[in-house]
Amino acid sequence: MAPYDVKRELKELYAPRNTTWAVVDVPGQRFIAVDGSGNPNTSPRxxxxxxxxxxxxxxxxxxxxxxxxxxxxxxxxxxxxxxxDYAAFTTGAKDSWNWTMLIWLPEWITDAMVAEAREAALVKKKRPEIAEVRVVSLAEGPSAQVLHIGSYDDEAPLLAELHDTYLAANGLRPRGHHHEIYLGDPRRTAPEKLRTVLRQPVEPVTP
Structure with missing residues (x-):
């Protein structure tokens, strides 16, 4: 049996084709995570x-x-x-960004297995950040989502469209943090060919 591949099994979430905003329903998921802040292009953290x-x-x-x-x-x-200030994303003020980086966890991976893997990886790699790896659960539910093709630095117009036009036109407002899924490897892929899923959990605007 082929290994389980979340990109294959959850194509709507990990292999979308829409390059304009659309709402999808995201089920609950678990991830391993590490938190931080600062410019991802220059921060050793x-x-x-x-x-x-x-x-x-x-x-x-x-x-x-x-x-x-x-x-x-x-x-x-x-x-x-x-x-x-959300404008930090549309203006590229990356030093003021906060982030939680994630990798998806299969349902059959237990918290105890994560703890054991963390300890084993820490012994092998001896990187202190490994000790900070934790399990988080997300229940994003209805979310505006789009496939962005191109450089990460070129996401700003799509994000501006979401917050300045799309949400209001559809009676929605943001809920929770902006979420990105990186489908390409920037070390091996030309910037103009990178594929990134942009996602924003949303909720209806109530009177």
Whole structure:
């Protein structure tokens, strides 16, 4: 049996095709996570957080082969992003960004397995950020979502459209943090070909 691949099984969420905003219903999911703040392009903290997540994720992948649920493909890197002033995202004021970086967890991976994987990865890699890896659950529900093709720095017009036009036109308002899913590897993919899922949980505007 092929390893479980969340991109294949949840295509609406991990392989969308719409390049204009649309609302999808996101089920509850669990992730491993590390928190931080600052410019992801220049912050050593960001690089260390991502490396810590992957160290634990691949340790879990190895352990999963011995469970009833079986092997899985490590999911793409994801991130929750927020700032005191949302304009920081449309103006590119990256030093003021806060973030929680994420990697999806299969349902059959327990919190105890994560704790064991974290300890094993910490012994092997000796990176202190690994000790900070934690499990988080998200229940995003109805969310505005779009596939952005291009450089991360070119997301601003889509985000401005969401907050300046789309939400009001559809009687919605944002709820929770901005969520991104990175489907391409920026080390191996030209910026203009990167694919990123942009997502914003929403709720109806009540009178």
């Amino acid at each position: 960001y690089t260390a957080a991502v490396e810590a997540l992957y160290a634990v994720a691949y340790t879990l992948k190895s352990a999963a082969k011995r469970t009833d649920g079986g092997d899985f493909v490590v999911g793409p890197l994801e991130g929750l992003w927020w700032a005191d």
